[in-house]
Amino acid sequence: MPKLKRGAPAFFVGPWDLNRVFSCVPDDPGDGTVVLIESEAKGAALPWHAKKLVLVLSAMRHFAAELEAAGYDVAVIRAPTYLDGIRAHVGARGSREVHALRPREHAIDRRFARAEEVGSLGVPLVLHDDGGDAHPFLLPRAEAAAWARAQKPHRAPQRWRQDRFYAFMRARTGWLMEGGKPVGGKLSFDADNRKVPKGKRPPRRLRFAPDTITERTMARVARDFPRTWGSVDGFDWPVTRDDARRALDHFVEAAAARFGPYQDAMLEDEPWMWHALLSVPMNLGLLTPREVVEAALEAHGRGAMPLASCEGFVRQVLGWREYMRLVYWERMPAMRDANELGAKRRLPAFYWEPDTTEMRCVRAAAGQVKETGYAHHIQRLMVLGNLGLLYGAAPLELSHWFWAGFVDAYEWVELPNVHGMALYADPTFTTKPYAASAAYLQRMSDHCGACVYDPKARIGDTACPFNALFWDFMARHRARLDTNPRVRALFSTWDRWDDEHREAIHARAEALRDAWEPTESRWSFRDDDG
Ligand SMILES: Cc1cc2nc3c(=O)[nH]c(=O)nc-3n(C[C@H](O)[C@H](O)[C@H](O)COP(=O)(O)OP(=O)(O)OC[C@H]3O[C@@H](n4cnc5c(N)ncnc54)[C@H](O)[C@@H]3O)c2cc1C
Numbered sequence: 095m096p097k098l099k100r101g102a103p104a105f106f107v108g109p110w111d112l113n114r115v116f117s118c119v120p121d122d123p124g125d126g127t128v129v130l131i132e133s134e135a136k137g138a139a140l141p142w143h144a145k146k147l148v149l150v151l152s153a154m155r156h157f158a159a160e161l162e163a164a165g166y167d168v169a170v171i172r173a174p175t176y177l178d179g180i181r182a183h184v185g186a187r188g189s190r191e192v193h194a195l196r197p198r199e200h201a202i203d204r205r206f207a208r209a210e211e212v213g214s215l216g217v218p219l220v221l222h223d224d225g226g227d228a229h230p231f232l233l234p235r236a237e238a239a240a241w242a243r244a245q246k247p248h249r250a251p252q253r254w255r256q257d258r259f260y261a262f263m264r265a266r267t268g269w270l271m272e273g274g275k276p277v278g279g280k281l282s283f284d285a286d287n288r289k290v291p292k293g294k295r296p297p298r299r300l301r302f303a304p305d306t307i308t309e310r311t312m313a314r315v316a317r318d319f320p321r322t323w324g325s326v327d328g329f330d331w332p333v334t335r336d337d338a339r340r341a342l343d344h345f346v347e348a349a350a351a352r353f354g355p356y357q358d359a360m361l362e363d364e365p366w367m368w369h370a371l372l373s374v375p376m377n378l379g380l381l382t383p384r385e386v387v388e389a390a391l392e393a394h395g396r397g398a399m400p401l402a403s404c405e406g407f408v409r410q411v412l413g414w415r416e417y418m419r420l421v422y423w424e425r426m427p428a429m430r431d432a433n434e435l436g437a438k439r440r441l442p443a444f445y446w447e448p449d450t451t452e453m454r455c456v457r458a459a460a461g462q463v464k465e466t467g468y469a470h471h472i473q474r475l476m477v478l479g480n481l482g483l484l485y486g487a488a489p490l491e492l493s494h495w496f497w498a499g500f501v502d503a504y505e506w507v508e509l510p511n512v513h514g515m516a517l518y519a520d521p522t523f524t525t526k527p528y529a530a531s532a533a534y535l536q537r538m539s540d541h542c543g544a545c546v547y548d549p550k551a552r553i554g555d556t557a558c559p560f561n562a563l564f565w566d567f568m569a570r571h572r573a574r575l576d577t578n579p580r581v582r583a584l585f586s587t588w589d590r591w592d593d594e595h596r597e598a599i600h601a602r603a604e605a606l607r608d609a610w611e612p613t614e615s616r617w618s619f620r621d622d623d624g
């Protein structure tokens with residue numbers, strides 16, 4: 095380890111930036127100390143999933159060990175907040191300056207920007223962009239903001255369109271482009287990607303057995319964090335860059351070819367399907383989006399990933415992940431309080447206690463989150479999010495559940511997905527609410543066959559709750575929704591039913607909502623802390 099002189103610069107690496115290729119870790123270990131901080135405030139801010147705490151804390155310890163083995167001087171500090179930790183390090187070591195990548199969370203980013211501006215650390219704080227080539231995001235923040243501000247407003251209240259952003263990113267990167275045109279003649283193969291895997295079973299998931307560092311972290315989380323959800327038992331997520339690379343290779347070899355066609359499908363007892371499971375290492379910084387996309391392009395190039403699958407995957411990472419990060423920074427802090435539909439209900443207790451519901455699809459999805467910290471995109475959007483939308487969950491109630499419960503959740507990505515995609519609470523960047531009845535869930539999953547509820551019925555005690563809630567939602571928001579040509583056709587069905595049937599639907603929906611709404615919220619949140 096180099097003997098660093100007092101005053102050597104400090105390089106703060108957030109627990110979301112655990113990668114030596116990012117600019118904040120100096121190339122030469124002799125250039126300064128790498129500082130990692132466990133923020134006590136962030137650890138206590140939400141009732142985190144126990145596996146998420148293990149993931150983050152263990153990945154930090156592994157990263158510190160990896161740097162030390164490479165000759166770096168590393169300080170791991172436990173402090174009330176990230177800035178307090180940096181301040182303590184500067185005080186103890188007299189660092190003459192501090193470097194950091196821009197934090198990923200709005201409130202923390204504001205505090206760092208203020209410290210940079212007013213010099214509250216007592217020494218210069220230099221913040222570096224988190225976007226760029228080998229960075230956590232492909233687009234520099236200024237370029238993302240310039241794109242957003244150059245857009246002509248779409249149909250109000252929508253201001254930005256994901257398909258336009260995706261077209262911009264494809265042109266910018268040249269990925270799956272030939273002579274300025276998309277390979278295969280169209281930008282999106284989404285329409286080819288809605289198949290149900292009849293008789294096919296997904297590949298085995300690669301699991302990562304806990305090593306000594308992870309085992310110690312599991313014991314610590316179980317002992318020292320009483321306000322957690324789920325359990326540390328069975329923890330098997332990748333926590334090092336080497337393991338993350340193995341997870342990427344495994345996806346490319348075992349699942350990538352079928353990623354596209356089955357990405358919207360749900361099978362009972364198959365939590366992982368053909369999904370990449372790469373949001374976890376990507377959001378920790380263990381993998382960069384560039385290397386993930388390049389691996390898919392390479393597989394496509396050698397014929398191991400059909401174009402529809404490859405394009406679908408590239409769209410998720412290049413189109414959706416970058417887009418969500420862009421709208422987060424454009425819309426914060428307003429996005430946090432957005433509530434376009436005026437939804438106010440407390441979250442039903444079965445999100446936290448999935449065993450207490452008999453809705454089979456909900457129990458499977460929420461149960462899986464409680465068990466593993468993960469559910470795939472369609473479970474998030476069309477089961478857990480859709481139900482929250484139809485029920486009328488207050489946006490922050492659902493948002494906090496997603497943020498606390500998922501191992502890949504950080505505010506920059508969870509909030510736009512929940513408030514924008516799932517709940518339509520912030521309507522500035524999505525086209526319409528993703529509302530669906532049991533017909534959709536029955537088509538895309540195998541849950542309904544063994545469910546106590548009847549997916550075809552709208553009223554009566556055994557009717558699937560999604561149906562009454564769906565029609566009630568559509569009718570309540572008709573004025574807003576039937577301007578959208580994609581949903582207008584539905585209302586002709588509603589209009590054909592007699593008043594009595596329509597009233598019975600409203601009554602069933604209201605009864606469900608009243609029965610599900612708890613008298614008080616079980617958990618409290620201090621989401622800006624850290
Ligand atoms: C209500 C809701 C909440 C969500 N919360 C999160 C979250 O907290 N963290 C998170 O990373 N993703 C979130 N997503 C997006 C998406 O569901 C996950 O990225 C994906 O399920 C992660 O699993 P995977 O790696 O197997 O993804 P795959 O389905 O294999 O997709 C590949 C990659 O594409 C990216 N991606 C795909 N869709 C999105 C999207 N809508 N937004 C951002 N990235 C996307 C992810 O990096 C993902 O790893 C949420 C979606 C919804 C509808």
Ligand code: SF4
Pocket residue numbers: 452453454455456531532535536541542545546547548549558559560
């Ligand atoms: S019947 Fe309804 S609640 Fe049951 S699994 Fe199907 S969609 Fe879900």
